[in-house]
Amino acid sequence: MDLTLKIWRQENPKAKGKFETYKVTGISTECSFLEMLDILNETLIDKVQLPINFDHDCREGICGMCSLYINGRPHGPDDEVTTCQLHMRKFKDGDTIVIEPWRSKAFPVIKDLMINRNAFDEIIQAGGYVSVTTGGIPDANSIPINRADAELAMDAAACIGCGACVAACKNASAMLFVAAKVSQFALLPQGKMEAQARVEAMVAKMDELGFGNCTNTYACEAECPKQISADNIARMNREFFCAKVS
C-alpha cells in the first residue's frame, strides 16, 4: 500500500519542532508499523538525509521502549498492543498517518519522536519496591499468598512503563502507572510493611515531577497496551487516604 506520513521532526529538546510530510510506497500489510518506518529511514539514508529517530528495542511489546502518538492515539489504532506490535493491515492504501511523540511536560522530547521518560524511574526510586536486600530470605513457600490476590497483583505488575497512560490523559497524569506499582505491593503481604510510606513518597514524587491530576476520564485505561485497570487508581486512592489519616 502507499501512504502519506506526517511526522514530527525536532532537532533537539530546545528546538521548535514541525511536521514534515513523507511518502512511502509498496508497503506490505504484513509489515509492522516500525518496520514501515525502517523502510522510510532507509530511503532517507539513501538520499543522505537524517533518518527519523524513534525509541524502540524489543519489538515484541514488552520492553516499553516504543511510544508514538499515531493519528491521535498512543500506540495507534489497534487495541492492546504497543506500536511495535501494530501491523500495517490496520491501515488502508492511500491513508495519511500523523505521527507525533508523547506530549507531556514530564516527558521532554530529545529528538524527533524520542522522549525522555526518566521521570518514571524517579517515581519508582521514590519507593516502588520492597526494601529487601540480597540474602537471608526465608523459604519462598513460607509466605503463602491467596491465589486471587496473586493474580490481581500480576495484572497490575504487567505494566511496561511505556507512558501511554500519560500520553492519553488530557491532564498528562501518571496515576495509572503509579497506581499499578502501588497496587501490586498493596495486594501482597511482602509489600504491606512499607505500604504507607510507599504510596506517600510515590505520589509526592509524581506531583513534584509535573504530572497532572486525575479527573477520572479513564483514557489511560482505554489506551493501555497491557490493559492495566483503572481499578488500581481507586486502590491507590484508598491506600493514600489510609496513609494520610493514620
Place this chain on the structure above:
Amino acid sequence: MTQLNSKIPQGPLAEKWSHYKAHQNLVNPPNKPKLDIIVVGTGLAGASAAASLGALGFKVKIFCIQDSPRRAHSIAAQGGINAAKNYPNDGDSVYRLFYDTIKGGDYRAREANVHRLAEVSNSIIDQCVAQGVPFARDYSGLLDNRSFGGAQVSRTFYARGQTGQQLLLGAYGALSHQIKLGNVKLYTRQEMMDVVLVEGKARGIITRNLVSGELEKHFGHAVVVATGGYGNVYFLSTNAMNSNTSAIWQIYKRGAFFANPCYVQIHPTCIPVHGDYQSKLTLMSESLRNDGRIWVPKNKEDAEKIRKKQMNAIELKEEDRDYFLERRYPAFGNLVPRDVASRAAKERCDAGFGVGTTGLAVYLDFKDSIKRLGKDVIEERYGNLFQMYEKIVDENPYNNPMMIYPAVHYTMGGTWVDYELQSTIPGLFVAGEANFSDHGANRLGASALMQGLSDGYFVLPYTIQNYLSKDIKVPRMSTDAPEFVETEKAVKDRLDKLMGIKGNKSVDYFHKKLGHIMWENVGMGRTAERLQKAIDLIKELKKEFWSDLRIPGDNNGVNTELEKATRVADFIELGELMAIDALQREESCGGHFREEHQTPEGEAKRNDDDFKFVGAWEYKGENETPVLHKEPLVYESIEVKQRDYK
C-alpha cells in the same frame, strides 16, 4: 602467554562453593564505600549485581544504553526460571538440576560452575518472592511449577508468560532502592565503548553519551560487564534491536579471551520469517511445548497443498499427521531440548514436509490440550502468547495450529571467565549471557534467568570482594590519567573513521548481508566447506563496510546510525571468529552441529577424545589470526555419555 586458570576450588563438587565462601578474602564494612565498581548493563545479571553490591556498601555506577534500566532484554524472557526446590515432590534435587544442565549442555560446561548454579537456584526464588515478584500460585497459595524441555521434573517457576519481565522488575526495584539510598548511580542512554586498563588491570570504561554524542571517562576499582549475548550477529534473531556484542568484543580486543563463540542456540518455537523487510523474530515460549504438539503432514503431497493454500491444516486427518518429536523421542516427546527440537524441525522442512507459504514452518497444535483441559485453562496458561501470535500473524491459534520455525535466540559462548566470573583481564568480571560459563553447548529452557540472577545476586558479591580485598589501599584514580586519555582517543579515532567513510550504503545493508552469511553458513547445520566460505565472505564484507558505509549527520548529538555502525563493525569481526571456532571444532555438540559428524540416526556426534575442552580465543591484532587456548573439561561427578532423549 596468558595461561588459563579456571580457579576451581579444591574438594568434593558439592562442597566447592561453601569452601570458597568460607575461605575467600572479604572487604570490611568501612572500606567498602572507598571502592568503586562499574556495572555495564541493567538486565538480570547487571541489575542484580549492582543492587547487591550497592547494598553491601560499595559505590556502584551502572550504565545502560536504553532510556531506563527496565528496558534490558531480560524483560522479554517468557517461560520461567528453574530451581531445585522439589516443591512438587517429583524427585528433583540440586544434583538433578546440575546433572540435567550438564547433560543439556552436551557435556561442554564446567562442572563446578554448574553445580554452584544449581545450589543457589533455590535462594533466587526466595529472593524474588521477598521482592514481591508475583509468581504463579496454586489454590492453596503456594508456588506453582511447570515443566520445560530437557527435564523430567517440573521445576520451572513462572509469572504467566512474563517471567523475565517480573524478575527484571524485581531486580530493577532492588536497584532503584539502592539508587535512592545513594549507593548506586545510574547512567542511562550511555554506551560502553572501551575498557581502560591501568597496569594490566581493568580500572574504568569510556562511554558515549547517546544523547549528546560526547565521550565520558569513568573510573572503577573493578568493572562488571553484563551486556547480554550476541545473537544479533545473524541480524534476525529474537534479541532486541539494540542488543549487541560491542562491550564483550572491545574487551576481547583488550585481552579478555572469548570462549566458544560458535555455540549458538537456535530456539525451535519462533514465529516464521515472512518478508525481507522484517526486523526481528518473535519467540513463542518453550512452555507452549508442555501442551502443544508439534507436527507436519506425513505426505509431501499434503504439505504441498497446504503451502499452496489449497488445504487447511485442520482438514488433515489424524493418521496423516507426523508428530515427529513424539515419533523420534518417545521418552521426552515434545519436551526434548531446544537444539534437538530445532534440528528435527529443520530436517522435516528440508525434506519437503514444511508448511506455511515458504515451506519453512511446522505446526504447534493445541487441539488435543483444548479438548482435554478446556479453552479456559489454555487461555489462562498462555493467553498473552496466543494474543501476541494473533496480533503478528493475524490467525487465531485457538482454532488453527500455530506455525513455528527455529530462530536464533541465545548465545552460550561469550567472554571466558574463571570460577570467580573474572575474565583474563584482572578486575574485569563478566556476568549473565555475556559470559560463556554455565550452559555448555546448549542451554536448557528457564536456565538463562537462573544464571543471570545467580551471577548477580549470589556469585559476584562474593567473588568481587575476594578481588577487591587486595585493592583497599588503591585510591580513586583521576580520569585525566594517561591511560584514560589514550583510550578515549582511540574511541574517538574509531568514531571519526566511521563517520569519515562517507560511502553509499546504509548500516542495515551490511548488517542484513552479514546476517544472511551467518544464517546460511554458520547456522543450524555447518560444514567445513560452508564455514570456510563464510570466513571468505565476511572478510570481503568487512572491506566493503569500511569503504562504502554511509552514516548521515554528525557525531554531536543523537545519531542512531552511528550507534548501529559501531555495533555492526564489531558483529562483522565476531562473525568471522564464530566461523573460525566452528571450523576448528570437528565434532557436533549441542547447538553446534557439524554435518560431517552425526550418528546414523542424524543425532549430534561428539568427539570427547579431541574436543572435551573450552575453546578460548586470544586476540592478536587487526588481521592477525587469533590464538586458541584450551581449557580441558574434567568430569569427576558424572559419567559423560551420548545424550539420549529417546
